[in-house]
Amino acid sequence: MAAKQKRIALMGFRSVGKSSVTIQFIEKQFVDSYDPTIENTFHKNLKIKGQEYALEVVDTAGQDEYSILPQSYYISVDGYVLVYSVNSRKSFDVIKIVYDKLLDMKGSSNIPVVLVGNKNDLQNDRVVSVDEGKKLASEWNVKFLETSAKEYQTVNEVFIQIVSAIERAEGGGTPEKPGGCSIS
Numbered sequence: 001m002a003a004k005q006k007r008i009a010l011m012g013f014r015s016v017g018k019s020s021v022t023i024q025f026i027e028k029q030f031v032d033s034y035d036p037t038i039e040n041t042f043h044k045n046l047k048i049k050g051q052e053y054a055l056e057v058v059d060t061a062g063q064d065e066y067s068i069l070p071q072s073y074y075i076s077v078d079g080y081v082l083v084y085s086v087n088s089r090k091s092f093d094v095i096k097i098v099y100d101k102l103l104d105m106k107g108s109s110n111i112p113v114v115l116v117g118n119k120n121d122l123q124n125d126r127v128v129s130v131d132e133g134k135k136l137a138s139e140w141n142v143k144f145l146e147t148s149a150k151e152y153q154t155v156n157e158v159f160i161q162i163v164s165a166i167e168r169a170e171g172g173g174t175p176e177k178p179g180g181c182s183i184s
């Protein structure tokens, strides 16, 4: 079976860990230093229940409440991983604004999205509760995950879930559950 090509964009406020989540997924590495991203694209294949996916992962430059999203983010992206960090209230507020901008531009609420609360290893610095993340995701009717790029927690699951969300939006029959997934 031919690999299905899917383009995924990670979006969110500066420094929430978009690059770190991406690099953990692609290279299984964590880099402690902070180097603001302009925009990077990575490729990785992921197999879910026998179906091969050729993923193009776009690690975007961080957005804030004033950012104008480039048109390329609306047109050619199949699914969005919207990231905030659990130790930043501002990043939680910004992710809602980013989502609203996507809705406006796409003109539909049926956008494949996964909401991700990163840095959940920083429990002492947490300012956004798990319940708040869950509540927002349920308002949007999307999956919610907390991750730690630092401790490699739940990072693969993010990409499995976004591929599943894309398939659901396209009317495909991809598994909801991660079982049977392999990454190459």
Ligand SMILES: Nc1nc2c(ncn2[C@@H]2O[C@H](COP(=O)(O)OP(=O)(O)OP(=O)(O)O)[C@@H](O)[C@H]2O)c(=O)[nH]1
Pocket (backbone or CB within 6 Å): 012, 013, 014, 015, 016, 017, 018, 019, 020, 021, 031, 032, 033, 034, 035, 036, 037, 038, 060, 061, 062, 063, 118, 119, 120, 121, 122, 147, 148, 149, 150, 151
């Ligand atoms: N403790 C902890 N630190 C993290 C985690 N993920 C990222 N960081 C750190 O947070 C900082 C920012 O991470 P980046 O991955 O560069 O964040 P980004 O969202 O890509 O940032 P921009 O490129 O500015 O948009 C870096 O110092 C990372 O090491 C995490 O899960 N836990």
